[in-house]
Amino acid sequence: MNVPIARIVSTLAVAAMATACGGSYYEIPLDTPIRPKLDVSGFERILVAGFISGGSEEVDGNVETTRLLRSQLRSQSDMRVVDTDVLPLVEVATESRATSDPTADGEGPALPEAILEDADLELYEHLFADVEYWQRIGEEYQQPLIVTGTVMFAPQERSGIIQRDQEIYDSLGRRSVVPVRTYMERKGFVLKPRFVFIDGRTGAVLYSENFREEVLYNANQASPALSSYFELMDRLLPSFLSTLSTQTIKGTRVLLQ
Amino acid sequence: MTILGCPMFNRTTRLLVLLCVLGTLGVAPVAADARDDAKQQVEFGIEVAQRGLWREAIYRWERATQIDPTYAAAHNNLAIAYEQDRDLDKARAAYERALELEPGNVFITQNFELFREINERTNRENS
Numbered sequence: 097m098n099v100p101i102a103r104i105v106s107t108l109a110v111a112a113m114a115t116a117c118g119g120s121y122y123e124i125p126l127d128t129p130i131r132p133k134l135d136v137s138g139f140e141r142i143l144v145a146g147f148i149s150g151g152s153e154e155v156d157g158n159v160e161t162t163r164l165l166r167s168q169l170r171s172q173s174d175m176r177v178v179d180t181d182v183l184p185l186v187e188v189a190t191e192s193r194a195t196s197d198p199t200a201d202g203e204g205p206a207l208p209e210a211i212l213e214d215a216d217l218e219l220y221e222h223l224f225a226d227v228e229y230w231q232r233i234g235e236e237y238q239q240p241l242i243v244t245g246t247v248m249f250a251p252q253e254r255s256g257i258i259q260r261d262q263e264i265y266d267s268l269g270r271r272s273v274v275p276v277r278t279y280m281e282r283k284g285f286v287l288k289p290r291f292v293f294i295d296g297r298t299g300a301v302l303y304s305e306n307f308r309e310e311v312l313y314n315a316n317q318a319s320p321a322l323s324s325y326f327e328l329m330d331r332l333l334p335s336f337l338s339t340l341s342t343q344t345i346k347g348t349r350v351l352l353q
Numbered sequence: 354m355t356i357l358g359c360p361m362f363n364r365t366t367r368l369l370v371l372l373c374v375l376g377t378l379g380v381a382p383v384a385a386d387a388r389d390d391a392k393q394q395v396e397f398g399i400e401v402a403q404r405g406l407w408r409e410a411i412y413r414w415e416r417a418t419q420i421d422p423t424y425a426a427a428h429n430n431l432a433i434a435y436e437q438d439r440d441l442d443k444a445r446a447a448y449e450r451a452l453e454l455e456p457g458n459v460f461i462t463q464n465f466e467l468f469r470e471i472n473e474r475t476n477r478e479n480s
Contacts, residue, residue: 121460122399126437128471345471349433350460351399352426353392 120353128345134293134303136340141240142175143296145233146182148189148220150211151250152285154321158182161247161289164329165336173341178237185244189223214288217246224292227299234296241340242294245304248287249325254312255281284312285321287328291336305339307332384421391421398430407437425454429461436468444468 136142144165149157162182169177190207208216223229230242262276292304309328313319337343398413411434417427432447448465455461 122403124402124433126433128436129439130471347467347471349436349464349467351402351430351433352458352460353395353399 122351122353123348124351126347126349128347129342130338130345132341132343133305133339136175136241139175139239139241139296141178141238141296142169142173142340143178143180143233143237143240143242144169145242145244146185147245147247147289148185148211148217148223149247149249150213150217151248152321155249155325157247157249157289157325158185160322160325161329164326164333165243168333168337169340172337175241175340178240180237183233183244185223186220188229189220192223192226192229211248212250214248217248220246224294224301224304229299230294230296231299234294234299237296239297241302242296243291244294245290245292247289249321249328250286251283251321252286252310252312253281253283253315255279258282281315282312283315284310284319285324285328286310287325287332289332291339293339303339305335307335384423387421388424391417391424391427394420395424395427395430398434402430402434407434410434411438423454425451425458425461428454429458429464432468433464441472445472 144162147158147161149161151157159182166177166179169175186207193207207219211217211220224244233242234240256279257277258280259275259277261273263271263273265271287309288307290304290306293302294300295302309331311319311324311327334343394413394417398410398417401407401413402410411431414427414431414434417424418431421427428447428451432444432451435441435444435447445468448461448468451461452458452465
């Protein structure tokens with residue numbers, strides 16, 4: 097008879113202790129949706145038209161960015177992705193400049209043969225404001241949302257003092273980690289895309305956003321330009337996609353009793 | 354002789370059981386009854402939330418906060434459910450109320466910090 101009573105008492109005691117310690121808790125996954133930055137409900141199609149790109153000759157920023165964004169949008173967006181050739185935007189920009197200002201030869205800065213710096217890219221900005229051109233493209237592809245812009249992917253080198261952790265062992269063999277400042281020469285790449293979203297019905301720019309990502313390696317470490325390009329694009333893709341579709345942030349919260 | 358056979362232990366046990374019985378018979382303050390009722394709602398809310406039935410969970414935890422407005426855990430859970438439902442203003446208010454009731458609760462503090470981090474990020478991206 098005493099045993100069941102003792103069990104009840106001990107159960108009550110444990111329950112009381114748990115309550116005193118704040119009660120039971122349950123970790124629960126929580127998906128937080130983030131609303132898209134752009135209202136794309138009026139579009140059924142999306143056209144990644146192409147990009148004015150420059151910087152490294154090892155990566156074709158126009159082709160690679162177009163291909164990557166199309167493939168991401170196919171799986172992450174509700175809109176139908178228009179599958180077509182990448183538009184020759186550099187040529188279009190050159191023609192558009194000549195047409196809009198035929199007397200300009202010798203007046204303004206000429207479009208560069210090779211795009212190596214940010215300043216070179218800026219000379220092509222007028223293309224995105226060419227409402228008639230984008231309206232024509234819109235009509236051709238059934239009024240999609242058009243994604244275009246510029247992509248600068250360039251090598252960079254940087255040297256200086258960096259701090260890194262170093263393992264040390266004392267005379268008794270105990271391990272510890274201490275920060276050590278060393279001079280290092282590093283090289284890598286910087287990726288600076290600017291995404292421009294154009295309404296294919298009106299040809300007007302709806303939204304644009306600039307990004308900047310960089311990666312640096314030890315100078316003696318050889319990293320292919322294309323893999324660095326994908327590494328950097330991978331970092332900014334969630335932000336790009338969150339412009340068009342609801343993105344979900346996965347997290348956990350603690351439910352209390 | 355075992356410890357259970359000890360006359361001293363039996364006296365202590367009987368006293369504890371008596372206290373528990375008296376408690377359930379209404380000797381304990383009325384607030385304890387409200388807390389018990391609210392706790393039942395909270396427990397059920399947790400069960401359904403774990404199955405993804407957040408609407409029902411919201412209903413249960415709202416009931417719990419009505420029954421016992423000083424129950425911090427109910428406000429905390431309700432805040433999480435509102436967060437899941439993207440009702441951010443209500444979520445913030447519920448977290449703030451929970452922290453007001455239990456300022457030192459690390460779980461509530463952590464939940465609220467995570468909520469604020471995501472909420473601020475969303476606002477930044479929308480601005």
